[in-house]
Amino acid sequence: MKIPPVKGTRDFYPPEMARRNWIIxxxxxxxxxxxxxxxxxxxxxxxxxxxxKSGDEIVEQLFSLQDRGGRDLAIRPEITPTLARMVNQQxxxxxxxxxxxxxxxxxxxxRPQKGRLREFFQWNIDIIGIDSPEADAxxxxxxxxxxxxxxxxxADVRAKISSRRLLASVLRGLGIDEGGLDAMYALxxxxxxxxxxxxxxxxxxxxxxxxxxxxxxxxMALDSIDEIQRVVALDDExxxxxxxxxxxxxxxxLMGVADYCVFDPxxxxxxxxxxxxxxxxxxxxGELRAICGGGRYDxxxxxxxxxxIPATGMGMGDCVLEILLHQKGLLDSQVPPRRLExxxxxxxxxxxxxxxxxxxxxxxxxxxxxxSYKLGGLSKQLKEASAQNAGRCIIIGxxxxxxQELIVKDMASGEQTQIHVDRFLSELGTT
Amino acid sequence: MKIPPVKGTRDFYPPEMARRNWIIxxxxxxxxxxxxxxxxxxxxxxxxxxxxKSGDEIVEQLFSLQDRGGRDLAIRPEITPTLARMVNQQxxxxxxxxxxxxxxxxxxxxRPQKGRLREFFQWNIDIIGIDSPEADAxxxxxxxxxxxxxxxxxADVRAKISSRRLLASVLRGLGIDEGGLDAMYALxxxxxxxxxxxxxxxxxxxxxxxxxxxxxxxxMALDSIDEIQRVVALDDExxxxxxxxxxxxxxxxLMGVADYCVFDPxxxxxxxxxxxxxxxxxxxxGELRAICGGGRYDxxxxxxxxxxIPATGMGMGDCVLEILLHQKGLLDSQVPPRRLExxxxxxxxxxxxxxxxxxxxxxxxxxxxxxSYKLGGLSKQLKEASAQNAGRCIIIGxxxxxxQELIVKDMASGEQTQIHVDRFLSELGTT
Numbered sequence: 001m002k003i004p005p006v007k008g009t010r011d012f013y014p015p016e017m018a019r020r021n022w023i024i025x026x027x028x029x030x031x032x033x034x035x036x037x038x039x040x041x042x043x044x045x046x047x048x049x050x051x052x053k054s055g056d057e058i059v060e061q062l063f064s065l066q067d068r069g070g071r072d073l074a075i076r077p078e079i080t081p082t083l084a085r086m087v088n089q090q091x092x093x094x095x096x097x098x099x100x101x102x103x104x105x106x107x108x109x110x111r112p113q114k115g116r117l118r119e120f121f122q123w124n125i126d127i128i129g130i131d132s133p134e135a136d137a138x139x140x141x142x143x144x145x146x147x148x149x150x151x152x153x154x155a156d157v158r159a160k161i162s163s164r165r166l167l168a169s170v171l172r173g174l175g176i177d178e179g180g181l182d183a184m185y186a187l188x189x190x191x192x193x194x195x196x197x198x199x200x201x202x203x204x205x206x207x208x209x210x211x212x213x214x215x216x217x218x219x220m221a222l223d224s225i226d227e228i229q230r231v232v233a234l235d236d237e238x239x240x241x242x243x244x245x246x247x248x249x250x251x252x253x254l255m256g257v258a259d260y261c262v263f264d265p266x267x268x269x270x271x272x273x274x275x276x277x278x279x280x281x282x283x284x285x286g287e288l289r290a291i292c293g294g295g296r297y298d299x300x301x302x303x304x305x306x307x308x309i310p311a312t313g314m315g316m317g318d319c320v321l322e323i324l325l326h327q328k329g330l331l332d333s334q335v336p337p338r339r340l341e342x343x344x345x346x347x348x349x350x351x352x353x354x355x356x357x358x359x360x361x362x363x364x365x366x367x368x369x370x371x372s373y374k375l376g377g378l379s380k381q382l383k384e385a386s387a388q389n390a391g392r393c394i395i396i397g398x399x400x401x402x403x404q405e406l407i408v409k410d411m412a413s414g415e416q417t418q419i420h421v422d423r424f425l426s427e428l429g430t431t
Numbered sequence: 432m433k434i435p436p437v438k439g440t441r442d443f444y445p446p447e448m449a450r451r452n453w454i455i456x457x458x459x460x461x462x463x464x465x466x467x468x469x470x471x472x473x474x475x476x477x478x479x480x481x482x483x484k485s486g487d488e489i490v491e492q493l494f495s496l497q498d499r500g501g502r503d504l505a506i507r508p509e510i511t512p513t514l515a516r517m518v519n520q521q522x523x524x525x526x527x528x529x530x531x532x533x534x535x536x537x538x539x540x541x542r543p544q545k546g547r548l549r550e551f552f553q554w555n556i557d558i559i560g561i562d563s564p565e566a567d568a569x570x571x572x573x574x575x576x577x578x579x580x581x582x583x584x585x586a587d588v589r590a591k592i593s594s595r596r597l598l599a600s601v602l603r604g605l606g607i608d609e610g611g612l613d614a615m616y617a618l619x620x621x622x623x624x625x626x627x628x629x630x631x632x633x634x635x636x637x638x639x640x641x642x643x644x645x646x647x648x649x650x651m652a653l654d655s656i657d658e659i660q661r662v663v664a665l666d667d668e669x670x671x672x673x674x675x676x677x678x679x680x681x682x683x684x685l686m687g688v689a690d691y692c693v694f695d696p697x698x699x700x701x702x703x704x705x706x707x708x709x710x711x712x713x714x715x716x717g718e719l720r721a722i723c724g725g726g727r728y729d730x731x732x733x734x735x736x737x738x739x740i741p742a743t744g745m746g747m748g749d750c751v752l753e754i755l756l757h758q759k760g761l762l763d764s765q766v767p768p769r770r771l772e773x774x775x776x777x778x779x780x781x782x783x784x785x786x787x788x789x790x791x792x793x794x795x796x797x798x799x800x801x802x803s804y805k806l807g808g809l810s811k812q813l814k815e816a817s818a819q820n821a822g823r824c825i826i827i828g829x830x831x832x833x834x835q836e837l838i839v840k841d842m843a844s845g846e847q848t849q850i851h852v853d854r855f856l857s858e859l860g861t862t
Contacts, residue, residue, distance in 0.1 A: 002736030003480050003516060006504060009473030011517050014531070017469045033794045035801030035819075037769060038448045042440030042550050043474065043506070043536055044494075049434050063475075065496035065506075067549075068540050073437060075474070075496075075506070085434060086442050095818060097804055100445070105474055105536070109499050118498075119473050130804045134787065145794055254784050255791035305433030338468060353685050356565065360686035363464045363576055370466030373528055373561045387526060388466075 008110070008118030014338070020121070022335040023318055023325075024103050027123040030146040031101035034138070036125050039100045041082035047072035049081045052303060057186075057270055061108040078315065079104040079124050080273070080300065087128055088306030096129030115289045115320040123292075126313030128301070133244045136277040136296055136312045137251035143281060143292050143314050144257045151330045157291060159257075160264035161248065161279040164295065166228075166241035167268065173233060174215050176207075182272055184216075189268040191220055225249075225263050241276075248277055273297045277312070283324050291324060292316030342369040343385030347397035349375045354396045358406070358421060362394075365428050369394075385411065439541070439549030445769065451552070453766040454749055454756075455534050458554040461577040462532035465569070467556050470531045472513035478503035480512045483734060488617075488701055492539040510535040510555050511704070511731065511744065518559055519737030527560030546720045546751040554723075557744030559732070564675045567708040567727055567743045568682035574712060574723050574745050575688045582761045588722060590688075591695035592679065592710040595726065597659075597672035598699060604664060605646050607638075613703055615647075620699040622651055656680075656694050672707075679708055704728045708743070714755050722755060723747030773800040774816030778828035780806045785827045789837070789852060793825075796859050800825075816842060 005011055012020055028038065047064050063075040076082060079102055087098060102124045110116055125142055127135040140159055147157055167188070168181055176184055187206055191199050200217070207213040222228050225242060232238060245263065252261050260281075269278045276296030283291065294314025302308045325331040342362050346355040355371050362369035370388055372381045378395065385393045395407040399418060406424055409416045436442055443451055459469065478495050494506040507513060510533055518529060533555045541547055556573055558566040571590055578588055598619070599612055607615055618637055622630050631648070638644040653659050656673060663669060676694065683692050691712075700709045707727030714722065725745025733739045756762040773793050777786040786802050793800035801819055803812045809826065816824045826838040830849060837855055840847045 001479075001483060001734070002519070003477050003483075005516065006473060006475060006477060006498070006502075009475070011473070011513075011520070012469075012471040013517065013521065014468040014470055017471055020471075021469065030794075033797060033799040035771065035799065037445040038443075038452065039445055040443040040448055040451075042437060042442070043538065044437060044440070044550075046434050046437060048432075052432060052434075063496055063498070063504075065494055067437070067494070071437075073494075082442075085436065086444065088433070089442070090444065099801075107474065119475075132804060134783075135804060137787075141791060145791075148795070251787055254788045256788070256795070257791075303432070340466065352565075356568075356682055357685045357687070360572060360576075360688075363461075364579070364687065366464060368464040368466065370530075373563060373566060 006118070008112035010117065010119065018338070019322065019331060019335050020318065023321065024121060024123075026146060026150060027103055027316070028101075030142065030149060031123075031125055034099075034125075034142040034145060036099045036101040036142070038102060039083070039086065040102050040104060041076070041079060041086060043105065044073045044075050045082060045085075047074045049085065050074055050077060052081070058108070061110055063107050063109050075107040076104060077106055077108045078271075079106070079122070080126075080271075080297070080313065080315075081304065083124070083126060083128075083313075084300050084304040084306070087309075088301055088304055091301075091306055091309070097135070098126070098128040100128070101125045115323055117319055121318040123316040123318075124313060126311060128311040129309055130312075131298065131310035133247035133277065134251050135310075136244075136279075137248045137255065139294060139312050139314050140248070140252060140261070140279055141255045141257055143294075143316060144260050146316075147281065147291070148257070148260075150325060150334065152324070152328065154259040156284055156324075156328060157260065157281055158284055159252075159261045159279055159281045160267045161245065161261060161277065162263065162265050162267040163241045163245050163277050164268070164274045165276050166238060166245065167265070169235065169237040169241055170219050170232060171216070173235065173238070174212055174219075175209075176212075176216075185268050185272070185274075186270065188216075188220065188266070189270045191268075192266045220265050222265055223263070228265075245277060267293075269293055269295055273300045273303070275299055279314075281316075288320050288324060291320050338389055339368075340370055340385075340388045340390040341367045342392050342394055343381070343388060343390035344369055344371040344394045344396065345378055345381035345385065346371075346375070347378055347395065351396045351400065354400055358394060358396060361421075361425055362428070365425060367428060382409075437549070439543035441548065441550065449769070450753065450762060450766050451749065454752065455552060455554075457577060457581060458534055458747070459532075461573065461580060462554075462556060465530075465556075465573040465576060467530045467532040467573070469533060470514070470517065471533050471535060472507070472510060472517060474536065475504045475506050476513060476516075478505045480516065481505055481508060483512070489539070492541055494538050494540050506538040507535060508537055508539045509702075509746065510537070510553070511557070511702075511728070511746075512735065514555070514557055514559075514744075515731050515735040515737070518740075519732055519735055522732075522737055522740070528566070529557070529559040531559070532556045546754055548750055552749040554747040554749075555744060557742060559742040560740055561743075562729065562741035564678035564708065565682050567675075568679045568686065570725060570743050570745050571679070571683060571692070571710055572686045572688055574725075574747060575691050577747075578712065578722070579688070579691075581756060581765065583755070583759065585690040587715055587755075587759060588691065588712055589715055590683075590692045590710055590712045591698045592676065592692060592708065593694065593696050593698040594672045594676050594708050595699070595705045596707050597669060597676065598696070600666065600668040600672055601650050601663060602647070604666065604669070605643055605650075606640075607643075607647075616699050616703070616705075617701065619647075619651065619697070620701045622699075623697045651696050653696055654694070659696075676708060698724075700724055700726055704731045704734070706730055710745075712747075719751050719755060722751050769820055770799075771801055771816075771819045771821040772798045773823050773825055774812070774819060774821035775800055775802040775825045775827065776809055776812035776816065777802075777806070778809055778826065782827045782831065785831050789825060789827060792852075792856055793859075796856060798859060813840075 274295040278295030280290040280293040296312040298310040344359045393409040399405040705726040709726030711721040711724040727743040729741040775790045824840040830836040
């Protein structure tokens, strides 16, 4: 019986696994150097966790299931609700700010397409307990710190920054009532992804008043904070939202990544829970989906039954990132090849016992070591050693029987030395 | 709205995450030093993948779900079927032997209890393409290599080894027909876990002939291979099974772990697909479930539509292991505490800009650095630095404004030095 894999999932054979590990190890090390601590939650939660604030798109894409007691569960499509639940559970014990990161495996029942799979890994960083714009800037900086580390320059990627708070104030000023805001966010979030005609038609449907629709479109076309200050009727809320954004940009400048960053009012984000600065990082060419996105979500912890505590964060999936790195030649050139320290070979099958023993002793010393089960000729074993990218080959031959000496062959230089097994192992020490 | 976590799942706050990472990093590094390469598959597969050969217990515990097309899926309860599928898919391209490892997240709809959760991590190692007993020995050695590395001695844990092939031959010899073997395995696997009375009652139910039942019980009570050779009526198949086991023990002796290993005919394993040597590692006290278990499964690839290729492997979950390590005082003593290289503080809020800039530059140098958002007094910031276990504190004060010099305070010795920011950073280099 032959059963295929489920469409939209990936098999990670050792070469793909090495790429995935390289990406995830980079995320982890950049998180740690930026002062974040790692957490994780369960792969599934109660279904209603995702029906609270995640927005319609996420809810439609849930993989839901039931436990044996008939309770409705869902595989996590994002980790932020879990984060909110976990922080709320220990809110009085956790020192603030809470700077946490995670690399959850997530599942969404989407139609598989380029850069979008039904199962993926997503780097998440969040700062909870700080309402100052510097925290938003630190989230954006950390995302860029990773992208810069893997070799993506300001000529490759752009962080596009806007503000839900600004957008909300502007929309209110243009006569959109409070109850209509979520639907407007969902629509405006699609602006950059849709052909202009399609977007205009959808906007006309949602905002029948042509003048009002035109003013919304005009705002979405502004391309600097200065222009907003010139064009938009400023009230205190808009002024405050602009000042927040300006502080974010100023901090990003201090942190040395201003060249990656622009203001872009079309950045809205699909998730319903954002309340302040929002951002996405895109490839400059603009042919891929967002590499990452995030923003401030000051009400989410309260919405999950906790206190009102400000928060800001970001998520970066592995699919789009991997496509971009591959396009730029930054993937296979940086993923380290498999490397084996020692390959233990024996000149003849009668010496296999010594081969097992020496391999086991090398491993106990903390060294990676392999051997061949085939017990073919020495040249075949050396070929297998090369195929496994072994640094050195230990050859067990007559010298071992005579005086317990090994031949140690450096696979790069071909140089051979002969040494007593105990001396060799004691010189290796333990790692 | 307050939503609880699902029972039988775990929240990994940073301290729990550090423990999990330490365990998993150990598994990975021991796998690599034993010559295994990492792979992974999807978190869900088609439901029928687990209905083929996993056995009734696993099938009852599946978390099943449907995709949007109504196809039946299940969250993986084990990774071996995925491994069989993946190997079969690329059977002609993969160099053999295939020595692979994985650390999948698995889910089983069990009643949560000590050492058994509904979601857990399991270290898996497998050697595919080798039918010799040395491969079985290498799997057992690698498991023990990890346990020994984390400090568990032969006084703490015991590898109990038997053979499905031996058991099958003995049962056939005692008149159990081929169709009854799977049910016998399932029952005999429970022998060590049930009170003797309960087991005897179940055996009597399954084997009504009292003489036959007694002879099965007698076999299960034998405690050495010598005894089997003395007591059991030997045929060629039994002799061959015994010779295989003897070779496994001989190789384990060569590999230096004989003191951990014993023959134990009560080791049967619950999964249906084992065909040869099987083993479990238990705590010596015997109060916990098995730490790990595995064995030879020579038919599984063929059962999944591939060629007949021999295979042997093992799985070790994190739950029982963590309980045992904790009991032995080997967990918190070995998990490294959070460590921050630098905490950047400023003597006054006006210097915060420089603080952000210096922190960003340290991070870009590959160093972990944090700062306080509170901008309280210097002593409060130093306290935060201590709480985060910072190695050094960088203090930005008047010297920075005057001549761009930092004060670098070693948090252990209290020693302070003053140095130009550019010189300091260039001396740090990049890591």
